[in-house]
Amino acid sequence: MNDIDHRVLGNKLDLFHQQEEGAGMVFWHPRGWMLYCVLEDYVRARMRRAGFREIRTPQLLARSLWEKSGHWEKFGAAMYSLADAEEGRALCLKPMSCPCHVQVFNQRVRSYRELPVRYSEFGACHRDEPSGSLEGLKRTRAFVQDDAHVFCAVSDIESEVGRFCALLRDVYADLGFPAFTVALATRPASRAGSEQTWDRAEQALANAAQAAGLEFDVLAGEGAFYGPKLEFHLMDSRARSWQCGTIQLDFVLPERLEARYVNERNEHERPVMIHHAVLGSMERFIAMLLEHDDGWMPAWLAPEQVVVTSISDASVGYAQQVSQALEDAGVRAVLDGRAERLEKKIVDAREKRVPFLVVVGKKEASERMISVRQARDGTQLEFGLAQGLAYLSGKGVLPRGAATA
CATH class of the missing domain: 3.30.930.10 (Bira Bifunctional Protein; Domain 2)
Structure with a gap:
């Protein structure tokens, strides 16, 4: 195989x-x-x-x-x-x-x-x-x-x-x-x-x-x-x-x-x-x-759409808030709060074919921001929290015609 x-x-x-x-x-x-x-x-x-x-x-x-x-x-x-x-x-x-x-x-x-x-x-x-x-x-x-x-x-x-x-x-x-x-x-x-x-x-x-x-x-x-x-x-x-x-x-x-x-x-x-x-x-x-x-489902179909990862223990609390806010917005999000290097977390998210990685550290927590990384090509964008939630929930919705009548 x-x-x-x-x-x-x-x-x-x-x-x-x-x-x-x-x-x-x-x-x-x-x-x-x-x-x-x-x-x-x-x-x-x-x-x-x-x-x-x-x-x-x-x-x-x-x-x-x-x-x-x-x-x-x-x-x-x-x-x-x-x-x-x-x-x-x-x-x-x-x-x-x-x-x-x-x-x-x-x-x-x-x-x-x-x-x-x-x-x-x-x-x-x-x-x-x-x-x-x-x-x-x-x-x-x-x-x-x-x-x-x-x-x-x-x-x-x-x-x-x-x-x-x-x-x-x-x-x-x-x-x-x-x-x-x-x-x-x-x-x-x-x-x-x-x-x-x-x-x-x-x-x-x-x-x-x-x-x-x-x-x-x-x-x-x-x-x-x-x-x-x-x-x-x-x-x-x-x-x-x-x-x-x-x-x-x-x-x-x-x-x-x-x-x-x-x-x-x-x-x-x-x-x-x-x-x-x-x-x-x-x-x-x-x-x-x-x-x-090759396992890279479109974002609306991916079993997990976003991994929210903390850079350090100090930012785990904010990462939890972001993860919950994404779930509340209808996005399938998981929290990676492990005490691992950021590079390791990025590799693991990519290995699982999760479309987006949200990275939060001390700066993001203090400024109520998120850094959104597209796992497949590494493109990275920064948003205020509200704008970032809107961006990711827009990527995660079902395609046209899928909403119930």
Whole structure:
């Protein structure tokens, strides 16, 4: 493993670890979990602004649901299952959230006036991946998907795909990926649904992608078993392509799981189901970000944004005041009051990839000032305390569009 492998960075930056007793699972440390939560909260806010309502669905469900949806036949070998001795039935840990979202939609009679119905979930999933395929955060047995599903009429497909493409563009740009490539993955050899259904779905998704201004290649045979999909590929700083976001068009699961709404003619009609993901697996996306940025997260995403360090014991009290004032202003700050040389503290902050270092000594304490150092390039600025707090809180806010509606 090289120095910019996310597993090396995860250890060096004290973000997470993995061990044999939980093969394919992740032990998140405080710094890593903060990074995870900030990223999740950012995506959550963007999804809310895009009209999605967040839900939460069970981890363990009867195998009969997965059989009905077709997932057991397709993915059964990779699903964790167990027997419920008391009820005498088989249960499975969910490998994905799609059938669960249909259950929420199905809980009452829906009118065409309600459509589109948009759900999102940070769905915890489990898949029994082969041990030889496990690779840090990139491929795990337990992971979280930023799942989203839209239930809509056929006439809504184009506008819903366009809505989500706009969301993807903004999110990727905020995360440092202003450009992406797109592929249309078509019917696989093993699939559900008739040829006529696939013809209809592939044409509808291609038309919607073109209407959204997307140029795409065709990946023949790479679609999901229930429908075609658009794959969004990001290029990292090492010129590697990562498939992240997806938009999948599905006429099959609504039929299999009996989703319906009442149309304008007072007749029952099947909705179209559009599957969405912005990042895909949260764990895998964090791995990509770490390697893309060599661990230097943008300031708004960094688990710790500022280290406040004292030059001597005499300035520790003022350093504590500055650290607390930053926390009160919404900046993630930590205090380094160790009896170490300043040079050592600067090196340690840089090693942890903390974007800013605030240095305070006797002069700063007496004049109510702070010295702000950018850890990556060493640029140093001096501010009065109020101005310094405003500067750092401005650097630490979420990017545009992230605030909740």
